Amino acid sequence: MLLEVRDLHVEFRTRDGIAKAVNGVSYAVDAGETLAVLGESGSGKSVTAQAVMGILDSPPGRITGGEVLFQGRDLLTLREDERRRIRGARMAMIFQDALSALNPVLTVGAQLGEMFVVHRGMSAKDARARAVELMDRVRIPAAAQRVRDYPHQFSGGMRQRIMIAMALALEPALIIADEPTTALDVTVQAQVMDLLAELQREYRMGLILITHDLGVVADVADRIAVMYAGRIVESAPVHDIYKAPAHPYTRGLLDSIPRLDQKGRQLYAIKGLPPNLMAIPPGCAFNPRCPMAQDVCRTDVPPLYEVAGDHGGERVSACHFWRECLRDRS
Amino acid sequence: MPEQSHEPEGAIAGTGMGGGMDLATSEAATLEKTPGGPQGTGPAAKPRSLWSDAWLDLRRNPVFVVSALVILFLLVISVRPSLITSGNPLQCELARSQEGARAGHPFGFDGQGCDVYTRTVYGARASVTVGVCATLGVALLGSVLGGLAGFFGGAWDAILSRTTDVFFAIPVVLGGLVLLSVVTSNTVWPVVGFMVLLGWPQISRIARGSVITVKQNDYVQAARALGASNSRILLRHIAPNAVAPVIVVATIALGTYIALEATLSYLGVGLKPPSVSWGIDISAASPYIRNAPHALLWPSGALAVTVLAFIMLGDAVRDALDPKLR
Numbered sequence: 001m002l003l004e005v006r007d008l009h010v011e012f013r014t015r016d017g018i019a020k021a022v023n024g025v026s027y028a029v030d031a032g033e034t035l036a037v038l039g040e041s042g043s044g045k046s047v048t049a050q051a052v053m054g055i056l057d058s059p060p061g062r063i064t065g066g067e068v069l070f071q072g073r074d075l076l077t078l079r080e081d082e083r084r085r086i087r088g089a090r091m092a093m094i095f096q097d098a099l100s101a102l103n104p105v106l107t108v109g110a111q112l113g114e115m116f117v118v119h120r121g122m123s124a125k126d127a128r129a130r131a132v133e134l135m136d137r138v139r140i141p142a143a144a145q146r147v148r149d150y151p152h153q154f155s156g157g158m159r160q161r162i163m164i165a166m167a168l169a170l171e172p173a174l175i176i177a178d179e180p181t182t183a184l185d186v187t188v189q190a191q192v193m194d195l196l197a198e199l200q201r202e203y204r205m206g207l208i209l210i211t212h213d214l215g216v217v218a219d220v221a222d223r224i225a226v227m228y229a230g231r232i233v234e235s236a237p238v239h240d241i242y243k244a245p246a247h248p249y250t251r252g253l254l255d256s257i258p259r260l261d262q263k264g265r266q267l268y269a270i271k272g273l274p275p276n277l278m279a280i281p282p283g284c285a286f287n288p289r290c291p292m293a294q295d296v297c298r299t300d301v302p303p304l305y306e307v308a309g310d311h312g313g314e315r316v317s318a319c320h321f322w323r324e325c326l327r328d329r330s
Numbered sequence: 331m332p333e334q335s336h337e338p339e340g341a342i343a344g345t346g347m348g349g350g351m352d353l354a355t356s357e358a359a360t361l362e363k364t365p366g367g368p369q370g371t372g373p374a375a376k377p378r379s380l381w382s383d384a385w386l387d388l389r390r391n392p393v394f395v396v397s398a399l400v401i402l403f404l405l406v407i408s409v410r411p412s413l414i415t416s417g418n419p420l421q422c423e424l425a426r427s428q429e430g431a432r433a434g435h436p437f438g439f440d441g442q443g444c445d446v447y448t449r450t451v452y453g454a455r456a457s458v459t460v461g462v463c464a465t466l467g468v469a470l471l472g473s474v475l476g477g478l479a480g481f482f483g484g485a486w487d488a489i490l491s492r493t494t495d496v497f498f499a500i501p502v503v504l505g506g507l508v509l510l511s512v513v514t515s516n517t518v519w520p521v522v523g524f525m526v527l528l529g530w531p532q533i534s535r536i537a538r539g540s541v542i543t544v545k546q547n548d549y550v551q552a553a554r555a556l557g558a559s560n561s562r563i564l565l566r567h568i569a570p571n572a573v574a575p576v577i578v579v580a581t582i583a584l585g586t587y588i589a590l591e592a593t594l595s596y597l598g599v600g601l602k603p604p605s606v607s608w609g610i611d612i613s614a615a616s617p618y619i620r621n622a623p624h625a626l627l628w629p630s631g632a633l634a635v636t637v638l639a640f641i642m643l644g645d646a647v648r649d650a651l652d653p654k655l656r
Contacts, residue, residue: 055554087554100547106570114566118556118558
């Protein structure tokens with residue numbers, strides 16, 4: 001396994017109390033594999049990624065338990081300077097909004113080149129040449145001229161390509177993309193996603209794709225992990241989930257995608273609000289919003305049940321009634 | 331490693347051609363519609379950073395042009411006063427005490443019979459030296475301490491913030507009277523040191539706040555995620571984005587330091603004769619204000635114009651660097 005997160009716990013200490021953002025998340029990504037992490041805002045998907053990268057804001061954030069095994073080593077036990085050498089070189093991150101994730105006062109060439117200066121100790125001149133190559137590689141037209149431009153002079157899609165180029169610069173083994181297409185036009189979204197998927201195949205990188213867009217996921221992901229209130233509620237190969245979700249929350253997400261054959265009818269929405277992370281409901285965190293909830297859901301936290309998948313591969317669901325859920329669908 | 335990576339790149343360019351070309355061209359097409367786009371021709375396509383943008387703004391601002399010319403003139407005469415006066419500020423004839431303007435002595439004479447024009451010209455040096463040195467010292471000390479506190483936060487930040495509170499509680503003139511009255515050296519350095527001591531908390535607060543704001547930007551987190559060290563993040567990603575408010579406040583403060591030097595010299599604890607300073611001249615001329623108002627007016631006028639020029643410059647710089655504050 002390239003990356004294995006085991007029972008990760010993260011909490012934020014705030015003035016109003018302790019917010020438990022991540023409560024025992026486990027997932028794994030292999031080389032060349034794409035894992036989509038799905039969930040609403042506040043479900044802990046980004047926080048988990050930040051903990052894996054080691055860029056959690058602490059304080060107030062704190063990792064209170066678990067392991068992050070990357071190429072066999074537990075990152076959480078490494079010293080800060082060792083982690084820093086891994087960041088960018090062996091694991092990299094693509095951010096949601098490239099305009100705010102690129103430094104406005106530096107040219108894109110300087111920022112791309114920085115990767116080589118920081119990690120490879122290259123001279124500024126060599127680094128600039130590599131920056132042009134990278135921009136070519138993500139198909140930015142006239143890269144040699146545009147390397148001297150500032151981020152605001154690029155279109156949204158081009159900027160996201162530059163972000164991708166930065167993350168890919170040192171050919172890392174793992175890329176975490178935090179909603180890489182959310183800030184883009186729908187037409188450009190597909191182009192950027194295709195480029196990312198193509199480069200991933202090229203280098204056999206592991207890709208963690210954090211998103212709340214189920215449309216993006218279906219095309220590119222191998223596996224899906226659905227998060228709710230800081231836990232994984234369902235994890236399965238992508239086709240299994242789309243065919244028959246084994247958790248009511250996943251089913252709610254799938255039912256809230258607009259479809260053409262639904263035209264004229266009201267779009268489904270999951271009732272209620274995401275839970276307050278300072279007061280997560282007892283039992284299953286989803287029970288106040290769940291149409292299938294029984295008494296046991298309000299008292300017992302469901303373990304991860306093994307679900308038999310159609311396509312092989314590990315499949316789990318954190319629902320006491322996963323069998324009923326599967327049956328309802330098919 | 332770097333040598334090997336050339337090969338997959340070639341491979342990508344090859345395999346990517348089919349699917350890739352139309353992507354690139356379709357986006358290039360949308361790009362061309364953007365005004366000032368990179369592919370656009372002509373001088374408008376030249377990259378503009380925050381700083382070159384600000385410079386363009388400044389050059390078009392008459393307030394900036396006027397104040398900058400005044401300041402340039404002051405800088406020149408404080409380096410080479412002999413350019414515009416041939417007199418010696420310390421060569422005085424008591425016989426000419428309080429005499430009015432005459433040929434060769436356009437500003438007349440003061441109580442000691444010194445040429446007011448010469449003394450006013452030479453007085454610029456003390457003011458400019460104190461103002462510039464105090465501002466540099468304050469800006470350097472304040473932004474380093476404030477910047478580190480803002481960046482690292484925690485205990486270091488708490489200590490610094492309380493310390494600045496203590497310094498803010500010290501009344502400047504009273505502090506000057508107490509601290510500088512025990513100094514015997516008659517150079518500008520005790521005065522500069524005093525101003526740095528009392529002035530740095532102002533800049534450190536600004537720098538701290540500015541760094542905290544900039545620190546929350548995604549590009550700082552992105553730089554960290556791509557493996558940049560703390561010092562690199564602070565110097566290359568945060569400092570250039572956080573420095574604008576510090577420059578603005580420091581420029582405006584420069585004017586007030588010049589005024590403060592004159593105040594302290596007037597009170598007799600700043601520079602002392604035989605140094606030449608506007609504050610000393612204002613102090614010396616005030617007893618004769620009814621008989622020889624010119625001896626008071628010229629150094630006061632020079633002081634007022636200088637302070638005003640620096641404050642206007644600060645305003646213009648602020649408008650250029652942060653249009654939202656206008």
